[in-house]
Amino acid sequence: MTAIIGIYLLILGLALGSFYNVVALRVPAGESVVHPPSRCSRCGTRLGAMDMIPVLSYLFSRGRCRHCGVSVSALYPLGEAATGLLFVWVYLQTGITGQLPIGLVLVSLSVIITVADIHYMKIPNKVLLFFLPILVVLIILTPAGSLWSHLGGALAGGSILLLIVILSRGGMGMGDVKLFALFGWVIGFPNVLLALFAACLLGLLYGMILRVAGRNGRGQPIPFGPFLAAGTLIAYGYGSHIISGYLSLIG
Numbered sequence: 001m002t003a004i005i006g007i008y009l010l011i012l013g014l015a016l017g018s019f020y021n022v023v024a025l026r027v028p029a030g031e032s033v034v035h036p037p038s039r040c041s042r043c044g045t046r047l048g049a050m051d052m053i054p055v056l057s058y059l060f061s062r063g064r065c066r067h068c069g070v071s072v073s074a075l076y077p078l079g080e081a082a083t084g085l086l087f088v089w090v091y092l093q094t095g096i097t098g099q100l101p102i103g104l105v106l107v108s109l110s111v112i113i114t115v116a117d118i119h120y121m122k123i124p125n126k127v128l129l130f131f132l133p134i135l136v137v138l139i140i141l142t143p144a145g146s147l148w149s150h151l152g153g154a155l156a157g158g159s160i161l162l163l164i165v166i167l168s169r170g171g172m173g174m175g176d177v178k179l180f181a182l183f184g185w186v187i188g189f190p191n192v193l194l195a196l197f198a199a200c201l202l203g204l205l206y207g208m209i210l211r212v213a214g215r216n217g218r219g220q221p222i223p224f225g226p227f228l229a230a231g232t233l234i235a236y237g238y239g240s241h242i243i244s245g246y247l248s249l250i251g
């Protein structure tokens with residue numbers, strides 16, 4: 001039973017991930033997510049069913065358009081694979097409980113934000129406004145702890161990032177503040193602090209790798225949304241273990 005549901009969620013995640021790519025790339029540009037149908041960005045050939053099998057189409061065509069040979073961004077298969085795998089990961093954490101839809105929605109928001117922020121260097125308001133009511137209602141229906149923890153997470157997440165925005169003067173945007181308030185609402189307090197710590201650590205690591213590889217000139221902005229999403233998912237999945245392990249270490 002577990003395996004069948006896992007496989008189902010993997011396929012669902014791969015298919016939805018494909019749609020999330022479309023949402024992430026079209027919504028910030030003010031385009032419709034349903035019309036027009038997907039086309040090659042260079043030769044304009046409309047993509048057929050064979051071009052739209054998540055991950056596999058990309059692998060079989062070696063990352064190129066089958067008609068004109070232009071290379072297709074690796075963001076597409078990565079977004080699809082990440083959604084599929086994370087859906088299964090969430091299910092392994094929650095089982096079939098009220099927490100499952102919350103986890104799946106959290107992953108969905110994370111993937112869309114990550115692709116959009118990498119591509120446009122901004123976190124689209126429309127996406128946040130779409131997910132806000134869904135996550136508010138789901139958490140009120142099945143909170144993971146007390147509702148105060150969720151409220152505290154939203155307040156802490158939003159206010160700490162707001163402080164960082166003010167102090168860093170442009171290093172981060174208001175989109176990050178709103179996103180992290182929403183993430184904080186989902187994972188609650190004190191998980192939100194762990195999420196921010198993990199996000200900063202990952203961001204720092206990434207910046208160091210870029211510098212070592214000589215890829216990044218100083219002051220070139222790095223989108224922070226993907227790191228906030230990664231930190232949030234880490235805290236969502238392992239927060240209670242990490243925090244209790246840490247407390248027993250210092251206690």
Ligand SMILES: [Zn+2]
Pocket residue numbers: 040041042043044045065066067068069070
């Ligand atoms: Zn083409």
